[in-house]
Amino acid sequence: MVAELSQLRDKIDAVDKQMVALLAERLALVAEVGEVKSEHGLPIYAPDREAAMLASRREEASLQGVPPDLIEDILRRTMRESYASENDSGFKCLNPELRPIVIVGGHGQLGRLFRRLFELSGYQVRVLGSKDWDKAEEMVADAGMVVVTVPIHLTDSVIRKLPSLPDDCILADLTSIKSEPLQAMLEVHNGPVVGLHPMFGPDIPSLAKQVVIYCDGRMPETYQWLLEQIQIWGATIERISAIEHDQGMTLIQALRHFTSFVYGVHLAEEDPRLEQLLAMSSPIYRLELAMVGRLFAQDGTLYGDIIMSSPQNLAMIKRFHQRFGEAIKLLESQDKSGFKQAFDQVELWFGDFAGRFLKESQGLLKQANDATHRG
Amino acid sequence: MVAELSQLRDKIDAVDKQMVALLAERLALVAEVGEVKSEHGLPIYAPDREAAMLASRREEASLQGVPPDLIEDILRRTMRESYASENDSGFKCLNPELRPIVIVGGHGQLGRLFRRLFELSGYQVRVLGSKDWDKAEEMVADAGMVVVTVPIHLTDSVIRKLPSLPDDCILADLTSIKSEPLQAMLEVHNGPVVGLHPMFGPDIPSLAKQVVIYCDGRMPETYQWLLEQIQIWGATIERISAIEHDQGMTLIQALRHFTSFVYGVHLAEEDPRLEQLLAMSSPIYRLELAMVGRLFAQDGTLYGDIIMSSPQNLAMIKRFHQRFGEAIKLLESQDKSGFKQAFDQVELWFGDFAGRFLKESQGLLKQANDATHRG
Numbered sequence: 001m002v003a004e005l006s007q008l009r010d011k012i013d014a015v016d017k018q019m020v021a022l023l024a025e026r027l028a029l030v031a032e033v034g035e036v037k038s039e040h041g042l043p044i045y046a047p048d049r050e051a052a053m054l055a056s057r058r059e060e061a062s063l064q065g066v067p068p069d070l071i072e073d074i075l076r077r078t079m080r081e082s083y084a085s086e087n088d089s090g091f092k093c094l095n096p097e098l099r100p101i102v103i104v105g106g107h108g109q110l111g112r113l114f115r116r117l118f119e120l121s122g123y124q125v126r127v128l129g130s131k132d133w134d135k136a137e138e139m140v141a142d143a144g145m146v147v148v149t150v151p152i153h154l155t156d157s158v159i160r161k162l163p164s165l166p167d168d169c170i171l172a173d174l175t176s177i178k179s180e181p182l183q184a185m186l187e188v189h190n191g192p193v194v195g196l197h198p199m200f201g202p203d204i205p206s207l208a209k210q211v212v213i214y215c216d217g218r219m220p221e222t223y224q225w226l227l228e229q230i231q232i233w234g235a236t237i238e239r240i241s242a243i244e245h246d247q248g249m250t251l252i253q254a255l256r257h258f259t260s261f262v263y264g265v266h267l268a269e270e271d272p273r274l275e276q277l278l279a280m281s282s283p284i285y286r287l288e289l290a291m292v293g294r295l296f297a298q299d300g301t302l303y304g305d306i307i308m309s310s311p312q313n314l315a316m317i318k319r320f321h322q323r324f325g326e327a328i329k330l331l332e333s334q335d336k337s338g339f340k341q342a343f344d345q346v347e348l349w350f351g352d353f354a355g356r357f358l359k360e361s362q363g364l365l366k367q368a369n370d371a372t373h374r375g
Numbered sequence: 376m377v378a379e380l381s382q383l384r385d386k387i388d389a390v391d392k393q394m395v396a397l398l399a400e401r402l403a404l405v406a407e408v409g410e411v412k413s414e415h416g417l418p419i420y421a422p423d424r425e426a427a428m429l430a431s432r433r434e435e436a437s438l439q440g441v442p443p444d445l446i447e448d449i450l451r452r453t454m455r456e457s458y459a460s461e462n463d464s465g466f467k468c469l470n471p472e473l474r475p476i477v478i479v480g481g482h483g484q485l486g487r488l489f490r491r492l493f494e495l496s497g498y499q500v501r502v503l504g505s506k507d508w509d510k511a512e513e514m515v516a517d518a519g520m521v522v523v524t525v526p527i528h529l530t531d532s533v534i535r536k537l538p539s540l541p542d543d544c545i546l547a548d549l550t551s552i553k554s555e556p557l558q559a560m561l562e563v564h565n566g567p568v569v570g571l572h573p574m575f576g577p578d579i580p581s582l583a584k585q586v587v588i589y590c591d592g593r594m595p596e597t598y599q600w601l602l603e604q605i606q607i608w609g610a611t612i613e614r615i616s617a618i619e620h621d622q623g624m625t626l627i628q629a630l631r632h633f634t635s636f637v638y639g640v641h642l643a644e645e646d647p648r649l650e651q652l653l654a655m656s657s658p659i660y661r662l663e664l665a666m667v668g669r670l671f672a673q674d675g676t677l678y679g680d681i682i683m684s685s686p687q688n689l690a691m692i693k694r695f696h697q698r699f700g701e702a703i704k705l706l707e708s709q710d711k712s713g714f715k716q717a718f719d720q721v722e723l724w725f726g727d728f729a730g731r732f733l734k735e736s737q738g739l740l741k742q743a744n745d746a747t748h749r750g
Contacts, residue, residue, distance in 0.1 A: 001415050008408050009424075015401045016432055019394065020446055024439040026390045033383050040376050049384075057391055064399040070456050071395055074449050076745040081445050199657040203737065209744050213655050238654050248652060251645065252660045258706075259634070262699045265717055268724035269698065270626065270691075277623060279613050280588055282574040285627045287739070288666065291659070293732030296725050300718030304711045314706050316645075321699050323644065324637045328696060331633075331689050336679045342640055343675030349643035350671050357668030362578065364662070367742050369584050370451040 023078065030082035034089040041092030044083055045208040045234040073367075083208035083234055091232050093122035095225040099144030099166075100124040104158060109202035110174055111149045117207070117233055137163040145226070148181070149174040152305045159184040167191050170223050174198060176253060177309050178215045178242040186217055193217030194226070195242060198235075208234035215242040246310065254313035255320055257303050260292045267292070283369040284361075398453065405457035409464040416467030419458055420583040420609040444738075458583035458609055466607050468497035470600040474519030474541075475499040479533060484577035485549055486524045492582070492608055512538040520601070523548040523556070527680045534559040542566050545598050549573060551628060552684050553590045553617035561592055568592030569601070570617060573610075583609035590617040621685065629688035630695055632678050635667045642667070658744040659736075 037044060057075060058068035101118055105111045106127030118125050126139055140146055140163055148171075150158045155175045165171060170192040173181045182195040195215040204210060212235045214227060227237050240248075278286060295303065307313055330338045347354055412419060432450060433443035476493055480486045481502030493500050501514055515521055515538055523546075525533045530550045540546060545567040548556045557570040570590040579585060587610045589602060602612050615623075653661060670678065682688055705713045722729055 001411060004411050005408065008404055008411065009428075012401060012404050012408075013428070013431075015397055015404065016428075016446075016450065017435060019397050019401075019449070020432065020436050020439055020441055022390055022394050022397065023436070023441045023445065023449075026387060026394075027441065029383055029387050029390065033380065033387075036376060036379050036383065053384075053388070053391075056388075057395065060392060061395050061398070064395055066395055066398045066402065067456055070398065070453065071391075073452050074394070074398075075391065077448050077452070077742070078445065080741060080745050081442055199655065201657075205741065211655065211657070240651070240655060244651075245655070248647065248655050251642075251647060252652065252656060256660060256663055258702070259638075259699075261714075261718065261721075262695070262702045263634075264721035264725070265702060266695050266698050267626075268721045270694070271724075272623065272626060274725070274728055276615070276619075277627065280574065280586065280615060280620070280623050281627060282586070284666070285631060287736075288631055290732040290736045290739070291663070293725050293729050294736045296718065296722040297729035297733035300715045300722070301711070303718070304714040308706055308709055308711060308714075314703075317703060317706065319645070320637070320641050321696070321703060323641050324634075324696050324699065327633070327637045327640060328689075328692060331683055331692065334683055336676070336683060339636075339679040339683075340675045343636065343671065343678070346636075346639035346643045347671040347675070349646075350639070350649070350668050353649055354668050354672035357665040358672035361662075361665045361669045364665070364739070364743055366455060366580070367452070368739055370455050 026078065027082060027085060031085055031089065034082075034085065038089045038091055041094060041232060043232050043234060044091075044206065050079065069363075073363075080205060080208070084205035091117070091121040091229070094229045094232065095144075096122065098123060098225075099142050099169075100126050101145045101147065102126045102128050102140050102143045104128045104146060104148045104162070105130075105150035108149060108151075110198065111147075113202045114147065114149065114174070121229060121232070133161075140165055140169070142166065143169050145170040145172065147172045147174065148185075151302065152176060152309055155181050156184050160188055162188055165189055165191065168222070170194065170226065171217075172196055172223070172226070176306060177249065178213075178245045182215055182217050182242045192219040192222040194220070194223050197245065206234055210235045211238055212236070213238045213240055213245060215240060215245060246312065250310070250313050250316040254307050254309075255316050257295065258307050258313075258317050259320075260295045261303065261307075263292050264296055283365045287365065287368050401453060402457060402460060406460050406464065409457075409460065413464045413466055416469060416607060418607050418609060419466075419581065425454070448738075448742075455580060455583070459580035466492070466496040466604075469604045469607065470519075471497065473498060473600075474517050474544075475501050476520045476522065477501045477503050477515050477518045479503045479521060479523045479537070480505075480525035483524060483526075485573065486522075488577045489522065489524065489549070496604060496607070508536075515540055515544070517541065518544050520545040520547065523550070523560075526677065527551060527684055530556050531559050534563055537563055540564055540566065543597070545569065545601065546592075547571055547598070547601070551681060552624065553588075553620045557590055557592050557617045567594040567597040569595070569598050572620065581609055585610045586613055587611070588613045588615055588620060590615060590620060621687065625685070625688050625691040629682050629684075630691050632670065633682050633688075633692050634695075635670045636678065636682075638667050639671055658740045662740065662743050 034044065054072050054075060057071050061068045061071040101123050103111050103115055103125060106115050107129045115125050115127065128136055128139055143165060146162065146165060146169060148155060148159055152175055155173060159181060168191055171185045171189045172194045173185060174196050175181045176197055178195045178197060185193045194217050197213040199211040199213060212230050214237055230237055281289065409419065429447050429450060432446050436443045436446040476498050478486050478490055478500060481490050482504045490500050490502065503511055503514055518540060521537065521540060521544060523530065523534055527550055530548060534556060543566055546560045546564045547569045548560060549571050550556045551572055553570045553572060557568065560568045569592050572588040574586040574588060587605050589612055605612055656664065
């Protein structure tokens with residue numbers, strides 16, 4: 001039996017080695033594609049080409065008895081690496097005439113990411129750090145664009161202490177709230193203004209398939225090149241009003257972060273043995289535990305700032321707390337039919353999305369379980 | 376440029392086709408491994424072999440300039456498929472002398488899954504459905520094992536209405552609470568008793584890397600073969616007391632399900648446009664939305680039953696609600712240093728796990744983003 005098994009395993013190892021070689025070849029080819037795209041200013045993420053390619057691979061897989069989902073998952077994973085490597089060949093510069101870009105707060109993580117992207121695209125970038133304010137006037141005097149990316153609670157005051165900018169200079173920010181910074185930018189500068197919110201952390205491998213939200217401020221025709229440049233980097237852009245953005249973020253950021261925070265506090269006070277909790281976890285709970293735990297490996301001050309950045313956040317959080325209390329009453333009275341009724345109403349509200357989310361999460365939970373290292 | 380690109384893409388397509396062929400070859404080899412394992416009663420999931428294999432693939436990948444994480448992710452994904460296909464060759468029967476297995480509730484999803492696994496392992500299985508109670512006595516008269524898997528609120532009464540079983544018959548259940556069913560089983564039967572809780576849904580591709588919790592009831596020496604059989608199916612088993620299990624489940628199931636339920640209620644009442652919320656989501660929020668939304672594609676009655684299955688659940692939920700209210704006070708007084716202090720305490724409580732969870736979730740969030748279909 002041992003001989004039989006080890007013979008089969010040798011064959012599997014040989015197949016895997018060929019797979020590694022094929023991946024090396026594929027990555028090299030994609031790097032060449034990256035160079036062509038960079039030269040001609042094509043976005044690194046081409047959704048149509050990707051969808052068509054995946055569809056034909058699925059078909060070929062079926063014919064050879066390989067599950068189509070398997071080849072799709074493998075190619076998607078491989079493309080992530082490819083997108084990341086396409087960065088290396090740089091990006092076409094869509095506005096070569098632009099005077100220097102000044103990144104205010106360019107030493108922060110997000111500032112460094114955008115600096116790198118601008119430089120990979122051939123722009124001249126200057127960083128205005130917290131110690132450079134004595135040179136600020138000089139630095140922005142001939143700026144083509146100023147991008148503010150400082151901690152959320154400093155954004156307003158930093159914008160207001162900017163020296164006066166050239167009339168045609170674009171003023172932009174990358175803050176995770178939009179109404180207040182946009183207002184401040186419009187007040188201090190008479191030229192073009194745009195608010196941006198990159199919906200990702202600074203540790204992403206590339207901008208492919210990421211979202212950047214933008215809120216128009218003034219003279220949108222002057223910064224269309226910037227929106228296109230962001231798309232060349234691979235991101236999708238979404239236009240929204242500052243007010244709608246901030247409303248959405250009360251849910252997307254403030255309430256979710258706060259709930260995770262409270263869940264962490266709750267766990268620490270209940271004090272279960274984490275090892276044991278993990279040992280008995282289903283994939284979905286392990287994932288939820290990871291999503292809560294990851295918060296506490298990050299910057300508490302930043303999260304506090306985001307949550308306390310607006311009275312709307314507090315109001316949203318209080319409404320959630322109240323509904324939580326009302327739902328508890330269903331449990332206290334063991335009102336199973338009331339629970340079912342409320343459940344069904346939410347199901348109606350989600351509509352088709354409930355089923356879509358179930359399907360989407362099933363794939364993800366399987367992936368989460370693939371990665372489990374339990375012995 | 377178009378010619379240049381399409382030439383490169385043709386080459387990529389050719390590489391991908393070879394990849395599909397290799398995958399077909401690999402799956403065929405793994406099916407052969409499955410047959411050998413089945414014949415000799417080896418578990419389908421062999422953690423040590425898997426770890427060693429991955430380590431050597433990572434090394435080879437590095438040497439060829441392929442990112443080691445890429446090949447590891449691809450192989451883990453492929454192995455999932457392999458584990459699933461190893462089911463097809465059946466499993467070694469560890470207790471061929473066992474008289475028939477009766478699955479009470481065998482028409483439910485989980486009952487069907489276990490029926491299939493027992494049958495793939497060569498056991499004779501009978502299903503006692505809700506309409507078969509007039510034949511129950513006859514069906515269990517020569518049973519070697521009876522497995523109860525009915526909705527949680529019926530478990531106790533179903534156990535109590537079982538006809539008397541042969542003295543050496545093993546009585547087991549698959550309920551997601553353990554104290555009450557275990558108590559009931561010990562009361563109605565004098566022979567071997569064991570409580571099981573499979574920590575997964577019935578839609579998994581295989582038991583590889585899944586967890587089955589077990590609580591000893593009586594005469595554990597008589598059902599060791601069952602625990603080993605479950606491991607041959609690929610699962611990890613975890614022994615725990617019924618009380619500790621149920622305490623853990625107040626967190627792992629009741630509180631999490633209830634929080635998701637309330638979040639759904641909250642969303643439906645706030646009524647944001649879901650399409651827009653998705654368009655502006657970061658990968659992490661999209662994931663959280665999917666995890667909440669998936670609940671409402673499932674059975675509301677089941678979730679109500681789980682949450683209301685014990686007074687401990689209600690007490691746990693109330694403590695969470697209270698802590699939520701206390702944390703809101705920090706926001707009301709804009710107490711950023713109080714927030715930071717609480718945050719740091721939780722960070723301490725998580726210890727090394729915070730960083731581990733961050734790392735684990737980063738990989739998963741990237742995978743979640745790979746799968747995004749946004750155009």
